Amino acid sequence: MTTKTSDFPYIHGFSSTEQERLRKQARFSEQIVYRDIDFSHAGNILEVGCGVGAQTEVLLRRFPDLHITGIDFSEKQLAAASANLASLPYTDGRYQLQHMDATNMGFKPRSFDGAFLCWVLEHVPNPLRVLSEVRRVLQPGARVFITEVLNSSFFLDPYSPNLNKYWVAFNDHQLEVGGDPFVGAKLGNMLLALGYRDVRTEVKTWHLDNRNPDKRQEIIAYWTELLLSAADQLIQKQAVTAELVEKMTDELKRVQSDPNAVFFYSFVQATATVY
Ligand SMILES: C[S@@+](CC[C@H](N)C(=O)[O-])C[C@H]1O[C@@H](n2cnc3c(N)ncnc32)[C@H](O)[C@@H]1O
Structure with a gap:
């Protein structure tokens, strides 16, 4: 696929x-994301939205017989993935990377015996299409594993009002640019609507406190870092002010040094089979 996509x-x-x-x-996040992911019976999987190859690296390490085809809509990410994976000793000949839109894949039917998607459906305007x-x-019998956000679950103590304001702007912006920060909760319905079988979802939670x-x-x-990754865009579209970002950053520093801080966030992992 040759579409120019450097700035979608x-x-x-x-x-x-x-x-x-x-x-x-x-x-x-490896421990919690991969706890229930099993590709030991797959040989040739598709990774949708492989980004810089960060998950490809983990998948190839955890499943030594796997070959991965990674696709991404950003040439910049793919260039970084290529450099990253080429530097690792166990990846040689075990992956290929392709520039492709996940909503319009250039693969023949039944090309893969498994699929992996992580933090990508939240960014596409039409996750059902993906x-x-x-x-x-996918071939009959193949399993797909999907890990996705549920941003409404985020809670931080001590209460941080500027962070909360920023979080609302962050999620609104993601919706406005065509993504869905709440897509995790909808995965079960989507998979059923598309005729996937054995649909299972699990809510995974980081609940971190004094333990x-x-x-x-x-x-x-x-x-x-995750919050600040959107700061320039949010300031540019005047969804937040630089002052709010500064105040939020101060609040995060305070929470980080608070001896009784609580961090809570849940995301959703779905798995299903194709027949
Ligand atoms: C948050 S990153 C996650 C990358 C990787 N899955 C990981 O967990 O490290 C989301 C990736 O999805 C890619 N992406 C967004 N829309 C896409 C589309 N329509 N087709 C393919 N990739 C897409 C982005 O370029 C980005 O690299």
């Missing part, structure tokens, strides 16, 4: 800071 609307942008954030994110394409290119202060600190630092 995308809330996080494509800076090198953002690309590094994706790598950190995959490592940081899941329909995934179904078309695990190190992980709590780590996640608040990661969350700060």
